[in-house]
Amino acid sequence: MPAPDGRNSAGASRPDPAEGSSRRDTAADYLSGLNPEQQAAVLHSKGPLLILAGAGSGKTRVITTKIAYLIREMGVNPESILAVTFTNKAAKEMAERASRLDPRASRATIRTFHSFGAWLLRRNAQAAGLPSSFTIYDDSDTLSLLSAVNQDMTRTQLSPFSRWISRAKDYCLGPDSPELNRITSEDSFPAIYKAYQERLTKAGAVDFGDLITRCVKLMRDEPGVRARIRQRFSVVMVDEYQDSNVAQYEFLRELCGPETYICVVGDDDQSIYRFRGAEVKNILTFDERFPGTTVIRLERNYRSTQNILSIATAVVENNSGRLGKTLIAQRPGGGKATIAYLHDQDQEAAYCARVVAEHRKSGGRYGDVAILYRTNAQSLEFETAFLRLGIPYQVVGSLKFYEREEVKDTLSWLSFLTNPLDEVSFRRIINKPVRGIGEKSIERIVASAVRLAAGGETEPFLIACEEAGGMREGEALASKGAAGARSFVALAKTLKILLGPEVPEASASPETPEPEVAGIASTAAEAARVSTTPDPRTVEIAVEAGAPVKPGKGNGKKSRRREPEGLAAFVQRVIMDTGLADYHKGQDEIQGSQKVQNLEQLINGASSYPADRAGLSSFLESIALDRSLAIEGEELDGVVLITIHNTKGLEFPVVVVSGMEAGLFPREEEEGEEREEERRLFYVAITRAKDALFFTTCRERRLWGRLEEMYPSPFLAEIPRDLVETVGSYGGAEEAVGGGEWAAGTAVFSEEYGSGVICRRWHAADQLMVEVEFESGRRAKLFPKYNKLERISRDGF
DNA sequence: GACAGTGAAATTTTT
């Protein structure tokens, strides 16, 4: 174990002897429920630790217990503990559970990689070459900036570049790196990347990748910062380590000095983010890169029945390059899984509805059932069917709330008020609602602003607008545009004043734990200040905004609403004063959309933040880094519709893996790494199930309006036949698929074509005929009786 | 410079 944090605990590494026995009792309490491997993981204290935690093996429990144990038994200062996760949900859960074990754990830093990066950069903005109020750009902002810099190219042309840039950053490659050819062979990429990066920096903004790569650079260039950070965090833990990318590995390397205790937890079989740069190699080679590593395997599974785990194991064994784990069920019993062969999505949805109904009949809840799919688009059929059948459901993720036009508009205003260099936001709001400033004029203003910024001007866009409005020396626009520019400037200035003065830069020792109480007190005062000066219009329009949007829906009673509090009052004011409220109200009337409602939701989301600059910054940051934020709806009992990626870390009594069709899941037909990743995804899906597991596959599917003929996923053939039963028919009654030796989904071998999977069967000339999709990618129609076709299986069937 | 209309293309997963 590391020496306890120097600042707080010199000499305090041993628990007070007087308290010793009672502490040990408590320790016994929370350790006794752990199995031997879990205990070993908690108690481990020498050298790096890699915990290979199989699905459902109590991973979070081990981490949180370890945090509590470090604090209680090892005398580690909670502030010295850093735990990083990949999703906000995981971070939140970890923090909550650790705090429940020991309230002091709430003082530990438990964040996502990206949010920790943002935290570090804000506190060391100057050293990192950023304004402390830097804006975080999401992917669409990145694309906007790219198209601003490359005006001769369309967004469609630029979108691959946007992907390549973020991939390059995943690998920690800058615009000048000679290794960029690993990303793409496109010749123009380095130049476009470079121009983008320069402009991004000029805009006082960072993208997601920067949140990691800039930290790596900061730690390398500034030994002082690195030393402080290493002193602050003597314990570093990483969850879901299999999803880390190269840049995150580099970051970790910088965070960990010789004294740091490092513990990573992960499961190589659940690595499913390769497409965005995750490197399974990080976990596969951890013990080489961190010499002296102890590896502990958690293979006891507390979630699923053995049958489910056997399926999962059989499937994932088809992958190569694994560290290897075998899950052992701790729960008894469990029946077979089911493969349902269905005709189309309607049948698929109907089948799922039946699964739900049966589960309900045996006393279960709607929320016990999860329907998993590969792509978000697949949720639609389930939604419409469930709506019609009166089955409550909830769609997890995919809530593109923050990508909506009206929300983005508002956020752009808020960003621009926080960061006057923010070009992307400026472009978005300068002429919305229309102020008579068209494309040409915008380009002229931006060009002028870029010049001004180069001269050190801190508010280049406002100054450039003043020029355009004829308020100062420079190129003025024609009358209509000039008036628009003037009104924009006036608006921005009013709102800025309302927001209050700039916050002073961070103090000298930025990584010292901050006394949080002081911050809240001052911000509460600020909150009061803003909300006590309401614009009379605010109230009036707020009431209108609360009125029913669609005729015939809602009522007038709702209009007696509470006045927005805290930052919400300011956000509302921005929406009103900028004219966005009226503009989108108009849109609602034309299109029957719910933009005003969405804006209200956004206002509500701001209410828990203090109404000052700091509050606004943290509001914007949490939105940028946690897109699932606004879903805080009431907890209703409904069937869960969710993508497989989103299920990571979740479990459900009943799981339906839908859309098991070649080309859809797995997505690509090719073999290799891509296929292995899809298989891991399949493995994740299977291991979410506690009691019952279903697979559905359709013969045809409506994809973007067209009807496509589909074939069963080759993954179905990897499921040992004795662990599943099949139901359903593929078209006509005679073609029942369940029985028969040559069912669809059966793995076969042909001397001529190699191995493959039967995707279809029917009768031709009184003989059974099957269509086989071979691994070579070829398809062939064969008579099992006449062509040499063997059935194969790996379970000795 | 705004905006409506047309035609064509595109759909994976997320911090």
Added chain:
DNA sequence: TTTCACTGTC
């Protein structure tokens, strides 16, 4: 089915 780029008209 939706989104985006491009064209033509006011």
